[in-house]
Each structure stands twice: as structure tokens, then as C-alpha cells.
Amino acid sequence: MRDRLMAAEKVKAIDWRDGTLYLLDQRILPFEQTWRACDSADEVAEAIRTMVVRGAPAIGIAAAYGLVLAVFDRYAQGGDWQMALEEDFDQLVNARPTAVNLFWALNRMRERLYRLKNGEDPRAAMEAEAAAIHLSDREANLTMAQLGVDLIRKHQGNLQTVLTHCNAGALATGGFGTALGVIRAAYIEGMIERVYADETRPWLQGSRLTAWELASESIPVTVTADSAAAHLMKTKGITWVIVGADRITANGDVANKIGTYQLAVAAMHHGVRFMVVAPSSTIDLNLASGDDIPIEERDASELLEVCGRGLGNDIGAFNPVFDVTPADLIDVIVTEKGVVERPDTARLAQLMCRKRLH
Template sequence: MRERLLAAEKTTSIEWRGDHLCLLDQRQLPLQVVWQRFDSAASVAQAIRAMVVRGAPAIGISAAYGVVLGLRERLNRGGDWRAALDEDFAILAGSRPTAVNLAWALGQMRERLARLKPGEDALAALEAQAVAIHQSDREANLAMAQFGVELIRKFNSAEQSFLTHCNTGALATGGFGTALGVIRAAHLDGLVERVYADETRPWLQGARLTAWELANESVPVVLNADAAAAHLMKTRSISWVVVGADRITANGDVANKIGTYQLAVLAMHHGVRFMVVAPSSSFDMAMETGDDIPLEERPAIELLELAGQRVAADVPVFNPVFDVTPADLIDAIVTEKGVVERPTADKLARLMSRSRLH
């Protein structure tokens, strides 16, 4: 399966060029494929904040490269580069509050910085660490895809229909994808009859990104309005809802794109299995429950306008971009370390104590 997955890789959104970072501007898709160049930590932080790059793993990887760019800039300026680099860490850390992969990646970069030996090339060391974070995420994607397919086959080895939300593919990660990676692998394994993609308001990641990725790979995909999910589950024989995660707490609660929670409630009612796919870097084991997760709210303009055109009445707006799905609504969490069915705090603690299995 691994070789088939590698052969199927077609899309990437992050390219490290040694002295600068290139990101595929996901705001322009699917109408244009536009790459942007970034040369500083501040510009990478702004790219994360402005949604040039999005998806929890991709945000973490981009931030790691942002630290490298910050160090390069600080070394060129001279002076106390360590103190100055702290400013770059703070700017990057504040770019998006919910996705824990961001904090995890920056923590990895800080830890490597702390282990520098006297006379060691700091820039080379941090660049190697950022590249390792990128490559590790790609490997995690491949492992999760294989675990996810095994889980799907456990319940049904025939072609079946899936529902997914937001975008969790190659655009959102360092490689094959998380939830969409499982679906892509299931397609390669002959398990996919059809994939229904929620449009995912207000940024339309499902309509613009997920549908684009799947169509480019000839995976049968149907786009639907978010509000059609219950009707789909009732009438179209959906087997699985498969989603990603921006943060998973110690008890198995999951923060993900707004609308995920209602899908889990609907899935429970209709007897549809609910799978969360996320790397171990998305786990925040220091946070007990989802009640403690900081949930980002974004500007009102995102709901009031569409492509720069006013589409709504001039009224107050509530625009949270994440919600929390309780663990008791989740059938399985798939990680690169393995699968936990019906997650609990004890099960997840045992999972996180393992080494990576693939």
C-alpha cells in the first residue's frame, strides 16, 4: 500500500527552497494556481493569519520554516540573535490560536535551539529540524492512510460512500493528507463509490479545495451544501463521516472546522460511523477536555461578503471557525501510531505512549 500511496502523490502546498519558503496561495484555488514567496518569520505569520496556508499540519510546518527564515534574518543583522528570535517565535505562535500543531512545531524548534552545541551552525541545525518536521508529517500521513483503510475494511469491504468536511488533503498537510488521505487510499483500494464534500462555509474549503483535489485524482466527488448533511445521511447510504482535527484533548474531545460537531450529532442519529484522522502532533495531552480549547473567531466580513461582494444584511455577526466534538460521538481516532475506537482518556494515554508503528 505504501508504494501505491507514494505513486499517487500529486499535490503539494509547501516548498522549502533553502533560503526562502514558497506556499501555494489556497485563497486563489481553484480558479488560479498561485505560489507566493516568503523571506521572513513575520511574512510567514501573516500568511498563516490570512489563510494563504491553512490546515493544522501545514500551519505547523510553515511556522517551523518561518523560524529558520527569522534566524537567517537575525544573523544577518548581527547583535543578540537569540533575543531577537524570541520575537519571531511569539509572532508565529500568535498567528492562529486553535491548531495545536503550530505550538507543537514551534516547541520542536525551540527544543532544537536549546540543544545547540558550542560552535554548532545554528542555521543549519534549525533548517534540518524544520525539514524533519515536514518529512515526519508526510510519513505520518502515509501511516494514517493505511490504518484508516484497514479500519474501513473491518466493517465493509465493498464500495461505499463517504462524507467529509473542510479540507484535509495534501493542501492541508506535508504530504498525502489526514482524513482526505484515508479517503484517497480507500479509493486506491477500491472502497469508494462516492465522496460527498461539504462546501464548508464561510471559506468554502470543501468546495474550492477538497473537490479540486479529488477531481484532479479522478476520485468520484459530489459537492453539497453544509445544510444537506442530514438529508444525505438519511437518503444516500453514507458509511463514514471522515474528518481531520486541529486539536485533540486528553479525553478525546476534538476541535475541528466549524460544522464538525453537528456532523457528529447527525452521524450518531443516523447510524453513520464517525472517524477523526490526525497526527500525534494534533494531541494536546496537557488539556483535559475540549471545554478548555481556545476557539478562534474571525472577522465578520467573512460572512457578510463573498469574493468582495456584499451578500448579507448589515447585522452583527458570530463567526467562530472551530467547534468541539465530544469524544462520546466519535467512533474512531486514527493516528500514525494506531487506531483508537471509542476513545477515552485511558485509551489515548496508552496510544500516545507508543512509538510510531509505521
């Protein structure tokens, strides 16, 4: 399975070369494939804020490389460069508030900084740590893909028809994807007949990104309006909803792209299984439940502009980027450490004590 997934890899969003971070600009896909070069932590933070790069794991990886660029700059300036680095750390950590992978990656980078030995070159050490975070995420994707396929096989009857929301593919991770990694692997194994991709308003990550990724690998994909999901479940034989996550709290509540919660409610009503696929770095045991997750809200213009024209000054907008799906609506959470069925506080704590599966 691993070799076949690697052979099928066609898309990547992050590339580190010769001391520069290159990010595939996801705002203009699929119409243009333009790489943005980032040479400073400022540029990386701006790329995260403006969604040049998006997806929880990808944001964390980009931030780690952003801190490497900050180390390059601060170390060259001399003086108390580690103290000066705190400004860059804060800038990166505040780029987007909901995805916990951002904080996890930056804290791991900071811990590596604290472990520097006398005479060790901090630039080389931090670059190696960021590369390790990047590679680790890619390997986690492969492990999760296999675990997800095993779950689908367990419930295998006829060919599966699955529904996914937003983009949790190679564009959102260090490679292969979380939810889309499972879907890719299941298709390779001959288990999936068709994938329905919610368009995912207002940024259209489903129609612009997910559909593009799947079509590039000749996986049958149909784009559908977000509001058609319940109708799809009723009429098209959907067997699984498979999504990623931006944060999972200690009790198993899941923050993901706005619209995920209503999918879970509809899935429960129609007897459709609901799978969340995310690396263990997305699990935040410091938050007891989804009520504690900060939910990012973006500018009203994302909802109130059509073809570049505003709908009117007297119209308000509520534009949360994420919602929280309660754990009791989730059938299974898949991580690289293993699978948690019917997630709750005890099961999530037990999972986080395990070593990674490889």
C-alpha cells in the same frame, strides 16, 4: 500501499527551496495556482493569519520554516540573536490560536535551538529540523492512510460512500493528507464508490479545495451544501464520516472546522461511523477537555459580504472558525501511533506513550 500512494501524489502546498519558503495560495484555488514566496518570519506569520496556508499540520510546518528564516536574519545581525528570536517566535505562535500543531512545531524548533553544540551552525541545524518536521508529517500521513484503510476494510460490505468536511488533504498537510489520505488509499484499494464533500462555509474549503484535490485524481466527488448532511445520511447510504482535526484534548474531544460537531450528531442518529484522522502532534494532553480549547473567531465580513457588497450595518455576525465534537460522538481516532476506538482519557494517554508505527 505506500508506493501506490506516492505514485498518486499530485498536490503539495509547501515547498522549501534555497532558503525561501514557497506557499501555494489557497485563497484563490482552484481558479489560480499561485505560489507566494516568504523570505521572513513576518511574511510567514501573515500567510498563516490570512489563510494563504491553512490546515493544522501545514500551519505547523510553515511556522517551523518561518522560524528558520528568523534564525537566518537574527544570526546575521549578531549580538544576542537568540533573545531577539523570541519576538519572531511570539509573532508566529500568535498567528492563529486553535491548531495545536503550530505550537508543537515551534516548541520542537525551540528545543532544537537549546540543544545546539559549541561551534554548531544554528542556521543549518534549524533548517534540518524544519525539514525533518516536514518529512515526518508526510510519513505520518502514509501510516494513517494504511491504518484508516484497515478500519474501513474491517467494516467492508458493499462499496463505501463517505462524507468529509473542510479540507484535510495534501493542501492541509506535508503531503497526502489525513482524512483525505485515508479516502485516497481506500479508493486505490477499491473500497470507495463516491465521496461527498461539504462545501464548508464561509471559506468553501470543501468545494474549492477538497473537490479539486479529489477530482485531480479522478476520485468520484460530489459537493453538497453543509446543511444537506443529515439528508445525505438518510438518503444516500453514507457509511463513514471522515474528518481531520486541529486539536484533540486529553479526553478525546476534537476541535475541527465549524460544522463538524453537527455532522457527528447526525452521524450518531443515522448509525454512520465517525472517523477522525490526525497526527499525534494534534493531541494536546495539557487540555483536559474541549471546553479548554481557544476557538478562533474571524471577521464578520466573511459572513456579511456577498459578491463584495455588505448586507447592512445593522446586522451582526457570529463567525467561529471551529467547533468541538465530544469524544462520545467519535467512533475512532486514527494517528500514526495507532488507532483509538471510543476515545477517552485513558486510551489517549496510552496511545501517546507508544512509538510511531512505520
